[in-house]
Amino acid sequence: MTYAVHHLVTLALAWAAGAVMARSRWSVRAPRTGVLIWQAVALTAIMSLVGVALAVGLSPYRLGVVPALARFAADGWAGSLPAGMSAGHLLAVGAGVGLAGWLLAAFGLTCRALAGLRRRQRTLLRLVARPDPGAHEALVVEHPAVAAYCVPGRQATIVLSTGTLGLLHADELAAVLAHERAHVKERHDLALLPFTVLERAFPWIPAVRLMRRQVAALVEMRADDRAARAHGRTSLSSALRRFRASDRLPSPAGTLGGAEGDIDARLDRLTTPTRTSLPLRTLLLSTALTVASTPLSLFLLPM
Structure with missing residues (x-):
């Protein structure tokens, strides 16, 4: 005890x-x-x-x-448990093993769901996306919403919307692409995976949702730092302000324009x-x- x-x-x-x-x-x-x-x-x-x-x-x-x-x-297995092993002990062992099994099941289901989602995304991108000389190896999707995101994995892909290409200046676009490359290079999807698993396993616990949101915001800030080192804080700040002020269609969730975390907080830390x-x-x-x-x-x- x-x-x-x-x-x-x-x-x-x-x-x-x-x-x-x-x-x-x-x-x-x-x-x-x-x-x-x-x-x-x-x-x-x-x-x-x-x-x-x-x-x-x-x-x-x-x-x-x-x-x-x-x-x-x-x-x-041998049917010879110790004499001190009571029903309460057996119940506690069952609870511990059950909790561990529940977490392992949540891990497997989450990984399968994410793998399936990324396969579908890549399939759709092959149908609707195109390379563009101005996108620097990213794929471009015809859509007026302002969006930039990456599909992580061994064959990671960065995706931009035509709304983004039409909105940003060249230096701002370079900073945005560097932000997405940072997500790819540092495998921020894996950094988030444990918290996605926990949220799937315990969706009723507010602290679990809070942890995932906090980590999601921090990985965005980490990608901001790498982009700012490569292209300057001014360019990235300007791009974020354009995303925030854009009157086009709202940026989809999970993209740079609709990224989790407070854009104002990210702008504050880039400015000061x-x-x-x-x-x-x-x-x-x-x-x-x-x-x-x-x-x-x-x-x-x-x-």
């Missing part, structure tokens, strides 16, 4: 860290570090939640969760750039990774 308490403590720490991150402004100044810390928070919370149930249920074995679970499976110091970022990330590793060690150490 001692390790169950430890799991509860790490779960509480993860919850507190998430609350601090949700209100913190430093992550806006260091979005990549912010994404990594959000991932550590999510991993800690899930492992601690599963760990609490399994630590309670497997406590008669006095082993780490993983070896105890293996012993439990062998004993169950500030950075979190490297020592502070290193300290915060090290602390988050240390907390995240705690439930993992509790899965292996004797109870």
Whole structure:
């Protein structure tokens, strides 16, 4: 039961860290570090939640969760569970295994859904999109809405609408394309995947939706930073202002013009750039990774 308490403590720490991150402004100044810390928070919370149930249920074995679970499976198959294994212990083991199975199922379903969506997008693009000399290797779709987005994957594709080409100047277009290439190069779709899985598994929990929105905003800011380094903050800021002020059809959700996150906040940080110091970022990330590793060690150490 001692390790169950430890799991509860790490779960509480993860919850507190998430609350601090949700209100913190430093992550806006260091979005990549912010994404990594959000991932550590999510991993800690899930492992601690599963760990609490399994630590309670497997406590008669006095082993780490993983070896105890293996012993439990062998004993169950042989029909010789320990004398101290009560119905309450069995219920706790079932809850822990069930939660882990639910998350794995959500992961599989999410990956399948995303793969299917991207296949359909690529199929449609082959039918309606065309290359354009002014789009610099991006595909162009005839549509008046202002939109720029990427279809991630091994064969990633950047897509622009004709509304975007007609709206932006050459330097602004270059900055927008650099923004989308940053998403492709850093595989921001994979950074978002764990939070998409959690939202699918626990759609009724507001904190899960909040985490996904926060990470979605941070990856947009990270892509802004890479684009600004290559083409200047002025060009990217100007493009975002044009997207926001455009009176054409609304930008579709998931595109640069309709990206998740507050465009005003992104413009503010581009206009008045500030950075979190490297020592502070290193300290915060090290602390988050240390907390995240705690439930993992509790899965292996004797109870």
